[in-house]
Amino acid sequence: MKCSPLTLVKSLMAASLLFAAAQAPAQQVLRVSAIPDEAPTELQRKFKPLGEYLEKKLNMKVEFTPVTDYAASVEGLINHKLDMVWFGGFTFVQAKDRSKGQVVPLVQRAEDEKFRSVFVTTSKTINKLDDLKGKTLSFGSESSTSGHLMPRSFLLAAKINPDTDLKRIAFSGAHDATVAAVAGGKVDAGALNISVWEKLVAEKKVDPAAVRVFYTTPGYYDYNWTVRADMNPELKKKITDAFLALDASKPEDKAILDLQRASKFIPTKAENYTAIEAAAVNAGLLKK
Incomplete structure (x- = not known):
């Protein structure tokens, strides 16, 4: 049975799309950054083993890109120049405000519950x-x-x-x-x-x-790893699972956790940062 030229073109297009889709994950890069709350060399040193760990867990390249200031980390994420950022609580609130709620905090250190x-x-x-x-x-x-x-x-x-x-x-x-x-x-x-x-x-x-x-000071919620809300849900879950799987009883994992000054990572959510948002509004640092 012969195929019409139109059917053949459609078949070839479908095949090329399937091929492209199959190839896409291998070409993906997770672009990561962090607020510059320490010297750039220190941030790079802290992230290197974590980045290598994430590459293995996610089966994709992970690139750390330093930013010049806190505002650049917010703009980089919401303008799709970055995929995941280590935010402080206030920077997360700023990103949530700037993006109209289109960012999601995935995990935080256990220490960040009462920072x-x-x-x-x-x-x-x-x-x-x-x-x-x-x-x-x-x-x-x-x-x-x-x-x-x-x-x-x-x-x-x-x-x-x-x-x-x-x-x-x-x-x-x-x-x-x-x-x-x-x-x-x-x-x-x-x-x-x-x-x-x-x-x-x-x-x-x-x-x-x-x-x-x-x-x-008394304790408050602080740092977290944040992504955009439009990130592929499967990738979002893989990233979360990778952080939660870090186990201080394993020497390689402990080395990563020690550099992050963390005993372990735990899930977090936007609602944890409402007190930070209120404090920012009260201090005149965030307009509502």
Whole structure:
């Protein structure tokens, strides 16, 4: 039985489409980034083993692309230049707001359920938040949850307005840079992420006898790995499963978790960040 030319063309087109579909997954690249809350070299070092692990689990290439600032991580994801980003709680809220709810947080570290910030100083006269009045203070990035939003929120709750009650506020751009500013005497005090503080102390990059913590905030939800809502559901599940499968009892997995400063990863959801959103609105950092 002979095929008509039209039927033959349709058959060939269908076959080529099937071939292309079969080839597509092998050509896929998962483009990943993270908010620049530490030095770019440190972010690359932390991600390398995790990226290699994800490549094996997902059977696709994983590329880490550093971004210049927090805003670039948000824009990169919602403009389809990135597929997955390590956000702080506030950056996630900004991305959710900018994309009109078209981003989804997949997983967070167990530690991110009750994350905290610390205030540090070298001054013997600063021992409580109230002592900051009339002094100079450095935050991290303006878009940082643990380096700006939540420290500002707790200052406001203590009836201290950083913009009017302090002599001067500065933004270092990153948590490690905040510690350096305090240690170098550029500011009287600084606020940063407790995880980075503990890492700097453990690595002896800061002397806790010289730079000391004088206030630790209550806990709040913070970091997460976020993707766009339009990501292929199968890929979304594979990524989630890969993170949840990391097991600290296995040496290779523990090495990855240690670099991420995580005991394990757990599922998360957008609703976990409503308090962060409320704090951002209250602090005047997010308009609704």
